[in-house]
Amino acid sequence: MPKIGEILSNEVLQDSYYKIEFYTPEICKKTQPGQFVHIQIAGLKERILRRPFSICNVTEDGVLTIAYKVVGNGTEALSKLKAGEVCDILGPLGVPFTLPKEDEIPVIVGGGYGSAATYILASRSANKGVLLLGARSKTDLILTDEFEKIGFDVRTATEDGSSGIKALVTELIKPVIDENPGKKLRFYGCGPTGMLMAMGMILTKEEIETELSLDELMCCGIGACFACVVKVKADNEDGWRYARTCKEGPVFNANDVYYG
Numbered sequence: 001m002p003k004i005g006e007i008l009s010n011e012v013l014q015d016s017y018y019k020i021e022f023y024t025p026e027i028c029k030k031t032q033p034g035q036f037v038h039i040q041i042a043g044l045k046e047r048i049l050r051r052p053f054s055i056c057n058v059t060e061d062g063v064l065t066i067a068y069k070v071v072g073n074g075t076e077a078l079s080k081l082k083a084g085e086v087c088d089i090l091g092p093l094g095v096p097f098t099l100p101k102e103d104e105i106p107v108i109v110g111g112g113y114g115s116a117a118t119y120i121l122a123s124r125s126a127n128k129g130v131l132l133l134g135a136r137s138k139t140d141l142i143l144t145d146e147f148e149k150i151g152f153d154v155r156t157a158t159e160d161g162s163s164g165i166k167a168l169v170t171e172l173i174k175p176v177i178d179e180n181p182g183k184k185l186r187f188y189g190c191g192p193t194g195m196l197m198a199m200g201m202i203l204t205k206e207e208i209e210t211e212l213s214l215d216e217l218m219c220c221g222i223g224a225c226f227a228c229v230v231k232v233k234a235d236n237e238d239g240w241r242y243a244r245t246c247k248e249g250p251v252f253n254a255n256d257v258y259y260g
């Protein structure tokens, strides 16, 4: 029997993206779509902070999967860990996505690791919908086959035109709305802040139900340090207040986000 937090596998997914599997039965049982874990990366001595990662998948026998990109010291150290090593993992943390209702078609808009953060949502949705995935280049589009396998229509946009249309992923939103007159769509977003803000503004104007996962830089991950704040609407003189994404998010209703 593996130890709690033990790495079962850690492999290159594509380019600088990796897929890591941990044994965490208790976290797996409680995980809801869009939640994240906060990982103390084993052997990372110079920086004691945990790193947050969205939970990409969980199984009934306790295997938790994360898809991550190597961007700095922490993720570099994570990519070097081998099966059998153990990490201390906190979770599941954060406010989850709401599953689509029976009469709603889910439309997921993702950038970067956004497809990893929304895979559980897609697999648990009774209705299969559309994944709109954007990136700089084809090598940054991950998990497209996995979404297709579970019945999602995958459409891509890249800045260099190497996959799908040569444009920002937000350009793919309007066509989906136009193709579905009279049908109820529910949008979900996870990706860079600029993409989420643009998406939130388009969809709140269209009055379409939308949830956004605002993944800010985090320190404590449990609501104690205010490192992760974003502006949300508030009934005060300024019209906004700070909300901690680790505690009140990362998932927010697009109507609550302050776009000023």
Ligand SMILES: Cc1cc2nc3c(=O)[nH]c(=O)nc-3n(C[C@H](O)[C@H](O)[C@H](O)COP(=O)(O)OP(=O)(O)OC[C@H]3O[C@@H](n4cnc5c(N)ncnc54)[C@H](O)[C@@H]3O)c2cc1C
Pocket: 036, 051, 052, 053, 054, 055, 066, 067, 068, 069, 070, 071, 072, 073, 074, 075, 076, 113, 116, 117, 215, 216, 217, 218, 250
């Ligand atoms: C709720 C949440 C879920 C996340 N899920 C995933 C995931 O599933 N897969 C994945 O690859 N990454 C995910 N991230 C981002 C991941 O936490 C960071 O990439 C990681 O902490 C970077 O650590 P590092 O030590 O390698 O890099 P650092 O040395 O700390 O930073 C390297 C570079 O990455 C940037 N960076 C760090 N954190 C973020 C962030 N949150 N958003 C944008 N840029 C960032 C820094 O500004 C810097 O430019 C998530 C972040 C949050 C808050």
Ligand code: FES
Pocket: 217, 218, 219, 220, 221, 222, 223, 224, 225, 226, 227, 228, 229, 244, 245, 246, 247
């Ligand atoms: S990371 Fe400390 S309050 Fe959110």
